[in-house]
Amino acid sequence: MASKTGAASVVLIPGDGIGPEITDAVLEVLDAAGAGIRWVPCKAGLAALEDGGDVLPESTIEAIEHHRVALKGPCTTPVGEGFASVNVQLRKHFDLYAAVRPVRSLPGVPTRFENVDLIIIRENTEGLYSGVENEVVPGVVMSMKVATERGCERIAHWAFRFATQRERQKITVFHKANIMKMTDGLFLRASDHAHKREYPNIDYETAIIDAGCMRLVQNPSQFDILLLENLYGDVVSDLCAGLVGGLGVVPGANFGEDAAIFEAVHGSAPDIAGKNVANPLALLMSAVMMLNHLAEERTEFGAVAERIKRAYDQALNDGEKTRDLGGSLNTDQFAKAVIDRL
Ligand code: NAI
Numbered sequence: 001m002a003s004k005t006g007a008a009s010v011v012l013i014p015g016d017g018i019g020p021e022i023t024d025a026v027l028e029v030l031d032a033a034g035a036g037i038r039w040v041p042c043k044a045g046l047a048a049l050e051d052g053g054d055v056l057p058e059s060t061i062e063a064i065e066h067h068r069v070a071l072k073g074p075c076t077t078p079v080g081e082g083f084a085s086v087n088v089q090l091r092k093h094f095d096l097y098a099a100v101r102p103v104r105s106l107p108g109v110p111t112r113f114e115n116v117d118l119i120i121i122r123e124n125t126e127g128l129y130s131g132v133e134n135e136v137v138p139g140v141v142m143s144m145k146v147a148t149e150r151g152c153e154r155i156a157h158w159a160f161r162f163a164t165q166r167e168r169q170k171i172t173v174f175h176k177a178n179i180m181k182m183t184d185g186l187f188l189r190a191s192d193h194a195h196k197r198e199y200p201n202i203d204y205e206t207a208i209i210d211a212g213c214m215r216l217v218q219n220p221s222q223f224d225i226l227l228l229e230n231l232y233g234d235v236v237s238d239l240c241a242g243l244v245g246g247l248g249v250v251p252g253a254n255f256g257e258d259a260a261i262f263e264a265v266h267g268s269a270p271d272i273a274g275k276n277v278a279n280p281l282a283l284l285m286s287a288v289m290m291l292n293h294l295a296e297e298r299t300e301f302g303a304v305a306e307r308i309k310r311a312y313d314q315a316l317n318d319g320e321k322t323r324d325l326g327g328s329l330n331t332d333q334f335a336k337a338v339i340d341r342l
Contacts, residue, residue, distance in 0.1 A: 007038040008294050008301070011063045011070035016046040017268025018278035019073025025280035025335035026071075026287050032339040033311075035291060035304050040067055045075030045086045045268075055083050061093060070261045071290055073283065074268040084131055090261060091124045096254035097151065098158045099124040099233060100289075101265055103240040103250055108316035109325050116220045116244050121162065122233025123155040123187070124254055129230045147183040147229070152190035158255075159191075159227045160199040170203035170224040171195070174212040174232055187229050213239065237265050248279030248324040251286035253293070262290040276330045279322040281312060284338070311341040 014023040030037060042060040049055050055075075064070050077085040090096070099122040105115055132144035163171055173191045177184035188206060195204040203224075207215065209232055215222060216236070220243050228236055241250040247266035254261045264282035272278055288305045295302035320337035321327025329337060 007036045008069070008298065009038045009040055009067045010290065010294075011060070011067050012039040012041050013044045013060065013070060013072040013075075014041075014047065015044065015073025015268060016076040017074060017270045017273040019045075019047075019075070019268055021274070021276055021331050022264075022278050022280035022283045023071075023073045025331050026284045028335050029284055029308060029311075029338050029342075030287060030304075033304050033308050033342050035301070035308075042070075044072070044090070049083075055086050056089050056093075064090075064094060064259055064261070068259045069290065069294065070259070071283075071287055072261050072263040074264065074266060076268045076270065087263075088129055088131065091254055094254075094256050094259040094261070095125060096256040096259065096261060097123060097125045097155055098162075098255045099252060100162070100255065101233075101237050101240075101250055101252045102285075102289075103237075103244055105244050106249055106316050107313050108319060108321065109245040109249065111243060111245055113220055113243055116240075118220060118223055118240055118243075119162075119166075119168065119225045120233060120237050120240060121155070121159045121225060121227045122237065123151065123229045124233075125230070126151045127183070127230030127232075145180065145183050147186045149186065149190070152187045153194070156187075156191040156194035156227070157198070159225065160194050160202055163202050163225050164199065168202075168224050170205070171227050172204075172212070172223050172225070173206045173227045174209040174236065175206060175229070176209050176232075178208055184229065191227060209236075216240070217243070241265060246324050247282065248322060249281050249285070251282050251284075251289055253286065253289045260290075260293055262286040262293070276332060277323055278331050279324050280331050280335060281322070284308065284312060307342055308338070311338045314341045 014020040042063045044060050048057050075086040101120040103118040126146050128145045130144050130146040135141050175184045175188045177188045241247045250265040252265050264286050291301040291305035315337040322329050322334050
């Protein structure tokens with residue numbers, strides 16, 4: 001975290017797959033911008049396992065406990081078997097209950113819609129991510145969806161407070177409380193109450209998630225902030241990424257009371273790992289969110305964040321893009337294009 005003087009200390013977890021290559025690119029940009037970060041490198045995920053340790057080593061947890069801010073690359077999670085997700089473990093351990101994912105149209109990245117400017121707020125610790133699954137009898141398995149009053153109320157308040165601070169106009173809750181009357185019902189009631197009792201000035205609407213998704217892909221500009229429980233937030237984040245150019249351009253932050261971890265929405269992309277073709281922009285944007293977070297204690301980080309943001313917007317506007325966005329630059333070349341515009 002930022003001390004009042006000198007460099008700020010931030011835990012750095014490069015992660016797996018494309019993680020190390022996009023992390024290198026992001027560090028180059030931050031260095032060139034003179035961000036003044038003292039990185040504390042730590043391992044998690046397959047990288048930690050291959051080192052002979054745990055997927056989430058105690059030393060990494062202690063470092064985050066101490067420094068309270070981390071920039072993290074994606075970590076691979078085996079499908080259908082194997083160890084539990086490091087990402088979910090980190091979010092639970094540090095009670096990072098609020099995930100924030102800004103989704104905005106970018107200059108020079110033509111997509112079906114213009115002027116998309118959405119923020120997804122995802123409850124990050126409950127729902128079907130409880131990881132409580134069991135075999136009831138052979139051939140019948142069950143997964144537990146958990147919602148608590150405390151969890152639903154705190155994310156609702158967090159979202160409305162965020163909307164107020166950022167001067168956003170409207171919150172839309174996506175839910176399926178017509179079917180999951182207890183769990184999604186609780187989530188919905190907590191949001192209704194927060195709106196009615198404390199934040200009546202923020203416009204508020206609710207939508208059953210299936211119809212909400214249809215409206216999203218018809219006209220995303222009708223939404224401002226989307227508030228969702230854990231699984232819906234996960235799925236809708238990728239859907240919204242598709243509205244503005246894909247997973248290479250959507251950053252994220254996970255906030256709790258005692259720590260914040262910044263990471264892109266995308267995963268470790270094993271299909272393109274090690275080829276120097278991944279787009280580092282989503283992680284760079286996450287780093288910009290991190291600098292803005294650090295700026296709450298030390299305002300100079302805000303100016304660096306703004307310079308980096310202007311530089312990548314300019315690079316995109318000049319047609320300097322990676323392949324996922326229809327360009328021809330590789331990971332390093334995109335980082336250089338941003339640095340040239342700082
Ligand atoms: P993914 O996000 O890694 O990839 C989906 C598709 O998007 C792939 O075709 C990939 O090449 C492309 N893509 C993703 N990021 C890109 C980038 N920066 N530049 C260019 N193309 C990019 O999702 P997938 O394949 O479902 O998951 C792979 C692994 O990542 C899994 O083990 C999963 O559990 C993990 N994962 C980790 C996350 C995290 O650490 N926060 C989040 C999501 C998935």
